[in-house]
Amino acid sequence: MTNGLVLALIGAALAxxxxxxxxxxxxxxxxxxxxxxxxxxxxxxxKVLLLELLPGTQGLYGLIAAMFILIKTNVLSGNAADxxxxxxxxxxxxSLPIAxxxxxxxxxxxxxxxxxxxxxxxxxxxxxxxxxMAAMVETYAILALLISVLMILNIxx
Amino acid sequence: MKGTKYANxxxxxxxxxxxxxxKSDIEQMINARSKAEITAMITSGKGVxxxxxxxxxxxMLKEYAPDCKELEILLYRNDFHNLKAVLKAIISNREPDQYxxxxxxxxxxxxxxxxxxxxxxxLPEYMRKAAADAYELVTRTLDGQLSDSLIDRSALxxxxxxxxxxxxxxxxxxxxLQTACADIKTAYRCCMLNKSAQFMETAICGSHDLxxxxxxxxxxxxxxxxxxxxxxxxxxxxxxxxxxxSAKYEKWCDDAIMELAESARVLAFGSEPLAAYYxxxxxxxxxxxxxxxxxxxxxxxxxxxxxxxxxxx
Numbered sequence: 125m126t127n128g129l130v131l132a133l134i135g136a137a138l139a140x141x142x143x144x145x146x147x148x149x150x151x152x153x154x155x156x157x158x159x160x161x162x163x164x165x166x167x168x169x170x171k172v173l174l175l176e177l178l179p180g181t182q183g184l185y186g187l188i189a190a191m192f193i194l195i196k197t198n199v200l201s202g203n204a205a206d207x208x209x210x211x212x213x214x215x216x217x218x219s220l221p222i223a224x225x226x227x228x229x230x231x232x233x234x235x236x237x238x239x240x241x242x243x244x245x246x247x248x249x250x251x252x253x254x255x256x257m258a259a260m261v262e263t264y265a266i267l268a269l270l271i272s273v274l275m276i277l278n279i280x281x
Numbered sequence: 282m283k284g285t286k287y288a289n290x291x292x293x294x295x296x297x298x299x300x301x302x303x304k305s306d307i308e309q310m311i312n313a314r315s316k317a318e319i320t321a322m323i324t325s326g327k328g329v330x331x332x333x334x335x336x337x338x339x340x341m342l343k344e345y346a347p348d349c350k351e352l353e354i355l356l357y358r359n360d361f362h363n364l365k366a367v368l369k370a371i372i373s374n375r376e377p378d379q380y381x382x383x384x385x386x387x388x389x390x391x392x393x394x395x396x397x398x399x400x401x402x403x404l405p406e407y408m409r410k411a412a413a414d415a416y417e418l419v420t421r422t423l424d425g426q427l428s429d430s431l432i433d434r435s436a437l438x439x440x441x442x443x444x445x446x447x448x449x450x451x452x453x454x455x456x457x458l459q460t461a462c463a464d465i466k467t468a469y470r471c472c473m474l475n476k477s478a479q480f481m482e483t484a485i486c487g488s489h490d491l492x493x494x495x496x497x498x499x500x501x502x503x504x505x506x507x508x509x510x511x512x513x514x515x516x517x518x519x520x521x522x523x524x525x526x527s528a529k530y531e532k533w534c535d536d537a538i539m540e541l542a543e544s545a546r547v548l549a550f551g552s553e554p555l556a557a558y559y560x561x562x563x564x565x566x567x568x569x570x571x572x573x574x575x576x577x578x579x580x581x582x583x584x585x586x587x588x589x590x591x592x593x594x
Contacts, residue, residue, distance in 0.1 A: 153288055156288040156289040157292035157549075159289055159292065160292025160294070160295075160296070160345065161292040161296045163293055163296075235550075238292075238549060239550075241292050242292065242549050245296040245299070246295050246296075246298060246299060
């Protein structure tokens with residue numbers, strides 16, 4: 125295994141790890157707020173569940189970026205490509221947008237969605253507004269994923 | 282992330298807020314023909330509203346809140362009221378049980394034990410000195426009013442100290458408002474009863490908004506001086522109402538606390554929404570009590586409406 129491949133794998137690991145941590149933190153925060161509502165009014169379960177799902181997407185984006193790196197470096201096929209240090213660093217750099225933005229936006233989307241749980245608890249008819257506000261945070265995770273994927277796909281191996 | 286540890290509790294409180302009585306519920310009750318009709322509305326309607334249910338509300342908040350230290354400040358008034366009740370009952374060889382107010386941070390047995398044994402170490406730190414001083418004062422002077430004033434002032438001081446220590450702006454404002462409302466009332470009464478400067482020194486607490494020395498000085502010069510002094514403070518509106526009637530003043534004080542509670546309606550995290558819910562429930566019970574007394578004595582619709590406290594929802 126070359127040093128370049130190690131760097132590329134570190135990039136893949138960071139994308140999955142940091143974005144996953146962001147999602148885990150975000151989902152757990154919304155889960156706490158949602159449990160409070162459901163413990164008093166179980167009929168609101170389905171409405172708060174939608175909000176709880178939102179911060180979970182960053183983890184998926186991290187997984188997608190990591191998969192692209194693994195595919196591009198042929199690690200999945202069991203016949204890893206001969207990656208130079210420069211190429212390895214390029215993969216590592218390409219993983220950073222979704223790794224860092226995934227971490228931060230996951231946590232922040234969790235906060236927004238947890239605040240939205242209060243809207244759902246008090247005014248269930250306005251649940252859509254709470255979802256829209258939390259979904260706005262998603263934009264930046266999508267942009268980061270887009271940049272990460274474009275960079276990964278354009279690294280010549 | 283500040284306050285996120287309360288996420289679960291805030292979620293639960295927001296769901297419970299739906300069961301608070303709203304404007305239209307109160308309107309309906311005002312239009313009721315008798316006290317019995319109001320009782321029927323309460324039992325058939327939403328939410329819990331009997332006075333004893335405040336303990337249930339408190340226990341529920343304690344269950345949900347990961348840390349109750351800040352919220353306990355809301356019960357200081359009850360704690361110190363209970364201290365007064367136990368002290369008086371023990372001095373006059375009576376049982377204090379019927380005067381005990383719940384919910385409170387300190388149990389009746391703990392209070393009895395502390396007073397009987399003259400050992401205050403079993404009480405929370407914020408009560409120890411007040412309990413010792415009040416006992417010494419009442420046994421030395423046999424002046425129940427003076428010891429009550431000392432305990433009332435100590436309650437306000439304890440609220441302000443604990444609120445400052447908690448760092449919560451909400452609780453600090455709550456303590457300040459409670460102190461100012463109590464101080465203005467005490468100063469006015471002292472004025473009317475020609476109380477000495479020494480008594481006022483014991484009874485008036487003072488706060489950031491309402492400085493103790495200048496309030497005492499103004500009170501000693503008579504009611505006109507007191508009201509002119511209050512006009513220069515943030516409590517000029519309250520003072521104008523106190524001039525008219527004490528009922529209007531009491532309503533202003535309760536509404537000011539409710540306005541503070543309303544500021545927590547927009548918060549998604551922190552202990553403030555929990556405190557606000559407790560205040561809302563307390564006010565709801567007070568409104569129902571006023572309503573039921575007014576109906577019993579046949580008060581007209583306008584009088585009842587005028588006395589109703591501001592609602593949280």
